[in-house]
Each structure stands twice: as structure tokens, then as C-alpha cells.
Amino acid sequence: MRWAIFTSGKEDWNVGDLKKEAGRQGVDCKVFSLTELVGRLGKEPKVSCGGQDLERFDALLVRWTPGGSAEQIVFRMDVLHRLENLGIKVFNPVDAIERCADKFYTCSLLEDAGIPVPKTVVAEKEKDASRAFEELGDVVVKPLFGSLGTGMLRVKEEDLAYRVFSALEFGRYIYYIQEFIPHENRDIRSFVLDGDIIGTMERISDNWKTNIAKGGKGRKCNLSEELKDVSKKSLDILGCEYAGVDIVETEDEFYVVEVNGIPGWKKLQSVTDINIAEKIVNYLKNSLY
The missing domain is CATH 3.40.50.20 (Rossmann fold)
Structure with a gap:
């Protein structure tokens, strides 16, 4: 082999x-x-x-x-x-990789299937980005393509919004503007393989970016049945065989903010007894032979 x-x-x-x-x-x-x-x-x-x-x-x-x-x-x-x-x-299948790489396409597919995602505006013109900032107030500006939390900015002040949007306009970038969801500097990563959740982790940080690559810390957590179903359904919608589903919770709501079609598991492996690489290799062997 x-x-x-x-x-x-x-x-x-x-x-x-x-x-x-x-x-x-x-x-x-x-x-x-x-x-x-x-x-x-x-x-x-x-x-x-x-x-x-x-x-x-x-x-x-x-x-x-x-x-x-x-x-x-x-x-x-x-x-x-x-x-x-x-x-x-x-x-993962190529279609799934393409869907997950594009944050707007990912979230639009999830929302159209009934899964809650943050309010988001995506546009090419600075005037539309400024209007979105006025409507949403506290936003996260993200690159359309990207991972590990790189390039994300939280924008709350009008002057900062002006400078950020002007820089993006100069570089001919797309404006991807998402409502900031207060989440107490924590979120959940659900790791799903072949329809089974093989690990979940709460990511905690000293700031609003919870990505492990940006200094977030991980600890084992349990998911409600509702979030388990949402995690599995997200993969079905995007056509993934495995993925990391990122979820933020408020007091009475939850939102799927991203689905990573090429998820890492170094930190997750440190908080679970399941051998994640073994699960992946076993799945691939069974799907091939």
C-alpha cells in the first residue's frame, strides 16, 4: 500500500x-x-x-x-x-476541500441548510463594507481564504474601520465582515470522522482569538446532543469525510463559525485517549480495501 x-x-x-x-x-x-x-x-x-x-x-x-x-x-x-x-x-474529497476553503461558501451552505451562522456581509466595494460595519457595530474582518486565525481583525471603532477597509480596497481584496459574537474567549472544536465524533475540545484564550496557533489552550469537553447533531450535519452538507467544526455559544444560542476541511489534531490528541491518527488510517484502509 x-x-x-x-x-x-x-x-x-x-x-x-x-x-x-x-x-x-x-x-x-x-x-x-x-x-x-x-x-x-x-x-x-x-x-x-x-x-x-x-x-x-x-x-x-x-x-x-x-x-x-x-x-x-x-x-x-x-x-x-x-x-x-x-x-x-x-x-478529503476535492469538492469538500474547495467548499471549506471559502468561508463565505461554507457559511452560506450551512445557513441554507438551517444551521445558525453569524451575521455576515461579503462584498467588493468599500461603501458596502462601511454600511455593514454601521449595521453590525462590532465585527470581525477575515480573509476569505485562510486558517489558524491569521489575518483576522476585530473592529469596533469607526476610524479603525476606515483604515482597515481602505487598506483592503487598495489591495483589491474582498471584504468579509462578520458580526462579533461575545463568547467569553472560548469556543468548541468538534472533530468528526466518517459520521462519528472522535474528539471534542474547548479552546480558551486570554483574548477573543481562541485558535491554538494564536495561543489558545485546549481542554476536553462534552457536547450536547444538539451540538453533536449539528457537527455531523455540517460534514454531510459540505461533503467532508473528516473535519473540525468550530462552534461558539452564548447564553441561549450557538453558531457554527467555520468548518476546517484539513483539521489538525495535535492539541486535541493531548486531551483525549483516542488515537486520532489510528482512527484516520483505519478509516482510509477500510474505504480502500
């Missing part, structure tokens, strides 16, 4: 954990960067990476989608789609 793992060009803890568990179960894993993909028409190999024919691998695990120009990003997704069309298992 041969699996390929796509990264940004370096192996993080999650990739190392997967490789170790896969090796223990007799699976040979090779690591590649998505930036080295080569597609061919009319000659072989049809798709290669790092000089190796990807059709010779049983499964391709996408652990990172690096940034780039619009052409670069579209090309990488096109190649992954072609690999799926050639019968190669891509994990």
Missing part, C-alpha cells in the same frame, strides 16, 4: 503522526508539495509530483493547500479533480 501526503513542503506534527501510524500498519507514505504537481494530456504520466506518477498511489491525503495566485490555486484543484476522475482516492 502506498499513500501520498500533500503538504506545504514541510512535515508538521500532524503529518508526522499520520506517517508513523500508517507505517505501523504497513502503509508506505510519501510526502509531496502541491506546488510540484505536473499535469499532462496526451502523454504519461498523466499526473506527477516530485517526479513520481501519482496514479501509482492508492490514496492521496491533502494536509495543506498553500496560497498562491488564482491560476495556481485553480490548477492545483483541477489536478486533484483529475486524480479523482482517474479513480484515485483523495482525502
